[in-house]
Amino acid sequence: MSQALLMELNEEIRRLYIAGSDLAAGDYRLKRLLPSFEQLGERAPVFKKLGEGIAALIDEGAGTDTARRLQDVNLLLQSVLRTQGKGAAEGETAPLRTQPVRLEANLSYRKLSAVRTALTTRGGGRHEVIVEAFREGLFRDVRLVPLAIEALNDPYVEIAEFAMNDILPSYGPDIVPHLLESFRPDGGKLEARKLTVIARNGGKDVLDVVHKASVSGSDEVRTTAIRLLAGHPEYEQVLLDFSRDKKKSIREAAFQALAASDRESAAERLYEAFTGKDREAVSSSVMQSRSELLNGWLVRDLSELVASVREGTASQEEMANVWNEVRRYIWALHQKTSPELGRLYMDVMRNYKLYMYKLGWAFLANEAMAYIQHEHSEEGRQLVRAAVELDLKKHAQTASFARDLFKKALPVLPPERLFEAFGTILEERAKASSLSRSANEAKQLMDTIEDMVVIRRYREIEQIWSYGETGYTYHVEMPPQEELAGKWDPRWLDHFIALDRMALVSAFARPGHAEAASYLLDKLKRSPEFRNRFANLAVMGLVRAGVSGEELHEALVRAVEDERNTECREIEPFLFDQLCRLPASYADRSRAALPKFGSVSGEQLEYVLKTMESSNRS
Amino acid sequence: MIEITETWIDSLAPNSAAIKNGRDLNKKGKFTGLHRSEDGQVLFGECQGSGKTPYMPSADFVTPDKPVMRCSCPSRQFPCKHVLGLLYAYAEGKPFTAAQIPDDLAAKREKAEKREEKKAKEAAAGTPAKPKKTNKAALKKKILAQLEGLELLEKLTHSLIRRGLGTLDAKELKAVQEHVKQMGSHYLSGAQIQLRKLHLLLSAKEDREDAYSRAAEQLAVIHAFIKKGRAHLDARLEDPELAPDHESTIEEWLGHAWQLTELKEAGLAGSDAELIQLSFISYDDVSRQEFVDCGYWMQMDTGEIHFTVQYRPYRAAKLMREDDSFFEVAAVPELYRYPGDLNRRVRYESFASRPLTESDMGRIRRHAAASFAEVVKKVKNQLKNPLGDPNPVVLLRAENIVTDSNGRIFIADAQGETLELRDVLADGTVHLLKYLAEEHLRDVALLGMFNHEMRSGRLVVQPLSIINERELVRLLY
Incomplete structure (x- = not known):
């Protein structure tokens, strides 16, 4: 009860410090407190003294002495209040339960403070300090753990990603409960990064959390969560459902997660999207997918497309549409191999003249040539050679002859044949004036060669x-x-x-x-x-x-x-x-x-x- | 042969940048020569610097406890990176060839030797150190100036208070700053610090409400300081023969820097003390315009918690050795204690060290206070003195660490008394508790820093370190 009274007095004193002590004279609030102090003063001398101080303070005749009187009361009150501090718990308590992270705490101030500064300030050179500290094992010190978690939110992306990909994963599953504790599914990038670490370190136990976040989080957290569900067959149906979501970003994330699956259902869904309305959203995922099933279908379709134009009966508009489709398929199959694809590209090489020159599908022809050159078959070699010979004929006297075609021909033609085909340019140069066309072509050729050697x-x-x-x-x-x-x-x-x-x-x-x-x-x-x-x-x-x-x-x-x-x-x-x-x-x-x-x-x-x-x- | 560890070299370096630079010199092979003297007492070498001629760093172990480092480089850091690099090369086990000590180094050593001899001779002859004669007229003049300064300070604070802190404008704040300067010319460096603190509080842009409360507290401190300072100076003016007051901290408040000889005369020196550092912190004290390196140590025979402090003024901070955590046991032949309360500042001129063992943990733990009620009584007794240290540090015996329904954390003693754990310093530690294992939370000794929070009326403790039977876990540094 007396502490409450003292605190009340403290508030009034504080008010006078802010307003100015000259206003203390006759202050009615202090006047109201005075009787309580006088009453308590009968038993405790401290209260009596405080009462006297208050009385002097509110005395109308204080004149210029108000500041001293206020200081006197304040000084005594501060001392008394400091003896009244309460530190004990008031209600029920229970032993503190912790989630220990097995670490040490044995670094010196100098070592720790350098990393600490790097993690808590802004400015250049911090990334290097942090990476170096991680390599030296300084993050095994428990005092850096909360800062490592904070680092996920660093405005410098490299640091945030280093924390996500290296520092926090090094703590193993122990760190998961601490991340879960502060994980807010409705947050932004920070929470998405947190979730990534949770999923990587938490194993099967946290899949449920990831699943929940994929349903109810912010967009940023949802797309991250969906990608993290990749490779877990029990969530395949969930991913399939997400792939039909209203939001494009969600569908895109689901496609990416499905690209990691080798199941039929995933392949079917990706194929459906690739041939349907979502072709744009799915294209990078299809490119990543290693599913034999899916790639088989793609090769089958591409083969049909490529064969369909042989007749030459299609209209110009139809041809343009087919060509657009063909390009999408080539991209989707880029850097993939399969016997069927090999057969398809051999077929293209056999009809090189048609595709390269009649239809002008250089992209297809060049992709086929590059693929076949990797195969190292005898027939392939001959077809490629024949194709280059054809190119030489078609491109003679064109601007690309001494540059692009030379680069194309160099790995294909035997040395003598290459020299015969291109050396003449240099021979003619020796005879011609320096302003002639052949001089220009010779310069181009030699620049090309110089760039190579x-x-x-x-x-x-x-x-x-x-x-x-x-x-x-x-x-x-x-x-x-x-x-x-x-x-x-x-x-x-x-x-x-x-x-x-x-x-x-x-x-x-x-x-x-x-x-x-x-x-x-x-x-x-x-x-x-x-x-x-x-x-x-x-x-x-x-x-x-x-x-x-x-x-x-x-x-x-x-x-x-x-x-x-x-x-x-x-x-x-x-x-x-x-x-x-x-x-x-x-x-x-x-x-x-x-x-x-x-x-x-x-x-x-x-x-x-x-x-x-x-x-x-x- | 001299034994050198990398940790020892690290501890010599003035700061972590010097450590890195010294190591780099060694790593990058900047040393074109590494030698030791025939008797193995001196290490020296040549190190490529930015200049044409290489620098000649050397380390002289003629007195193994007090090696002398020298270098021909112009750096004002001591020891410089070249000496550190030389020592790192030695610690790493690089070959040092025996060689003659270069002439200029030999000359320097000779001079130092002569100086030592002279000193030894003087000591042997028993010529007592000349008693310092105080110039009474000058002392009187100084005291009068100090009194005048206190008068000035009082006038300033009173005018601020009469006007009211809520309406201060830039002009008045500038006047406060002017007075900060004037306190210096009145030999009142202590007042300077307190007034600067007030100035910082009054010019704070954020959290005005909190700043007002703290300014009111600070004004009470200044008031107490003026009263006590004036009484003290008046007494000294009456009796100029009076020795400085070594009972209370008032001399330090007035700006006195204690000399070790003065402390010894006052009977504040003790011999053969063993010290173990329990915690360390370094912080930027804006009101002092200095960096402060502060270590909390236990004196093992008495169980008292002392502190060492090093002030590094901003202007010299780069050149001074930044103190660091200390992990061994320091055996101090002569320990000087400053006047003080629960924690006293201590100093020593030399020490020997040995590694910390598990039995030391037991000795530390035995000194932990078992009853919180008694500790709180002592702490409050100190807190009620406005000029006392507001943040006493005590080693407490914690049976358990508990939490209530609001998530507040407490330590509990064997009688079930509890004390709330809350951060006091800018460097928080309470949030680290949740990462600790059971063995660090039950039946431990906890080094805690007390603080009275005026507005909430709470007396709280920040955990600095936890000591169980096997280890010392530093939550701060």
């Missing part, structure tokens, strides 16, 4: 000159020489030299071809600058040409010494590797050139010198 890739490199740190740089890559020798006619190289295409000469250079070697040596002499890509390419070619070590080393060191060779930032990897192989006798000449190289290239050259010197010593 000179590949510049940006990738990781171990910077051995800088303590093996990893860095990134461009690497020039060329196919192995044996591969080129097997697939390409030797005559190409002469054309490339004649037309001065250094990159191609480098790629095709081979031992014993003296002209190529001297061409490349001359190139390196003319453009020795390491800052340009020519020097690296020339050196690659010289190595492929099998130039003797001595000749190569001399050419390299000359290039290093050349006064034009300045302002290089970083030496390209192949060139650097060759420099590292220089014998120690070149040390003095290389050292003299060192001042011309700054930045990374300077460090690289210093490393080269160091290896020379250490090899000298040993």
Whole structure:
């Protein structure tokens, strides 16, 4: 009873602090409280003192002293209230029942706080910290579990998905009750992610929850739940029902779940949708489905469609409709194999002229060719060869001849035949003016070839000159020489030299071809600058040409010494590797050139010198 | 040979970034040389830095308890990442070749040795430390300035109160901030902190109602501080010979920083204490403008709960070593205790450590208070002092952890008395209880932080750590 009175006084005091103590004089609410304090004061001195304080506070003659008087009462009241705190339970209690997660709690503040900050703040670099912490096993600490659950809601999707796919699944079934506790089926993305973890970690026991969520959750949760029901035969009927739902997103989710099933009912439903009104919603699911039954039906239908146009009696409009259908089927069967499909595509190849040129169904013809090339049958090979020969005829003098057709023909035709078919372009170029049509075609062809054999890739490199740190740089890559020798006619190289295409000469250079070697040596002499890509390419070619070590080393060191060779930032990897192989006798000449190289290239050259010197010593 | 563990190196590092940087230097092979002296006392090496010449980090174990770290790099962090990297390389077992100590390092060592010798000689000769002479005139001037500052503070708070907190505008808030600065020039750093706290409460944008209640509480604290401070300073003015008050915390409130020698003179130093850290927390104290690293420790012979505290001012925070949880038993040759109540601040200059064992758990648990009624009495006794620590920390013996129909959680003692568990600090812990197993909930010792919630009139406890027979589960850090 006295605590209630004290709390009431506290409220009044607080009010005066907010309103200003000058309003205390004659305050009727305090006046009303005063008798109770006076009465209690007869037994307890504290109340007497409080009563006196109140009386002084509401005294009209306080003048400017109101603030002090308010502070006095407040100070005493605060002290008294602090002795009145109640901490005990009032009603019935029962032992706390928990859902233990078998984990530890032995990380230090520093370790924990770094991850904690990453999980509870916003900003860059957090993903890395979290992934690293997970790898180190820090999430085995129980104190991070609630934060890992929260992370499902991180605005940075990678973190939310990492929590869903890696962190939370690592806790096993123990985490499920804690997720269920806060799972709200009517929520958004967070709840959908929670449900995903629940389903993955909870096994059979939680299927019922997933089922309920698929019926009564928000759209986001429902579609997730439906997908999670995939692969459980007892819910197949449920999925079949969902596939006839009014909402498209629900039907789509159901189709995806059914695509994981190999049962007849699922195949039938997907087929029905594919041939009915839901063709759009079901297409990606049909593509995913591995059901033999379904794919068998698709091949059967496609075969009929493809055969139906042979007669050539259909109207233009009908043909357009058939073609649209055929395309859908090809997509649905893309990257699938079956004997029937093989037979169908062989049939297409046999009638290549009809489908490719008469009907203009290039998509079908090319898909068939790619499929048959994978099959490696003798008849198939011949049909493909014949098809390409036909293409060569049909496409001569067209813009795609030197580009797309060359790419198509390269794996199909023997080297001599390929050279006969395309080499003439280069021959004619030598005779024609640089503005002619053939000059343009030759350029296209050589660009196409260069794209195939000179590949510049940006990738990781171990910077051995800088303590093996990893860095990134461009690497020039060329196919192995044996591969080129097997697939390409030797005559190409002469054309490339004649037309001065250094990159191609480098790629095709081979031992014993003296002209190529001297061409490349001359190139390196003319453009020795390491800052340009020519020097690296020339050196690659010289190595492929099998130039003797001595000749190569001399050419390299000359290039290093050349006064034009300045302002290089970083030496390209192949060139650097060759420099590292220089014998120690070149040390003095290389050292003299060192001042011309700054930045990374300077460090690289210093490393080269160091290896020379250490090899000298040993 | 010197034995070094990675955990020990981690504990030396000023912060976790330094740990990572040091490890990376070692991992990336930035060390071009790793050596040890012939006698094995000194580790040194060369480490590639951003400059042309490599840095020369070294660790000198001539006094094994107090190794000396040196480095030629310009970093102000101590020890720097190069020294840490050197030690990580050693702990990992990388080969260190025996070599002559470089000249400049040898010269430094010699100088240090001479310094030690000189000190030892002085100690042997028994020259007593010169008694510090206090300049009485200066002290008087300081006290007068402090009194004046208190006057200023009182005037300010009274004008705020008369006007009413509900109608304060930006101009008045600015005046409060001005006064915060002025308290500094009146040697009242304690008042500075309290006034800054008030300023923060008054300028809070969210939850105004709660802010008003807390501002009223804070004004009571300031009022008590002015009254008690004024009385104390008046007494000192009368009698300048008076030693600082080592009974209550008023000196610290007025901004006094205790020297270890002063504590010793006041009889507050004890020898050979064993300490076990039960909990740790680090937080940003905006009203102090400092980061605070605070550890709660049990002194094993008395069972008292002490705390260590390190303040890292914002401006120096990067360069200072961030404290960390401590998992071993610290044997402290000389423990200095600050004036205080249930929990006293303690300091020590050196310690040796040994691993924590299961028998230590038993010793900790024996000190847990069995009767909540008695604990509550002691806690309330402290809480009623407005200048006392409002959040005493106590080790309680919990027979059981129970819950009521509203989902509130309580600990219960053997007599069936209960205390509500509720979060006090910004870092909550109560929600972690539901992940714990039965063995962490029944018959345990629980380190709890008390708090009186003024508006609800509840006295609540936040669980910081739980100790059962086998382990110490840290819910905080």
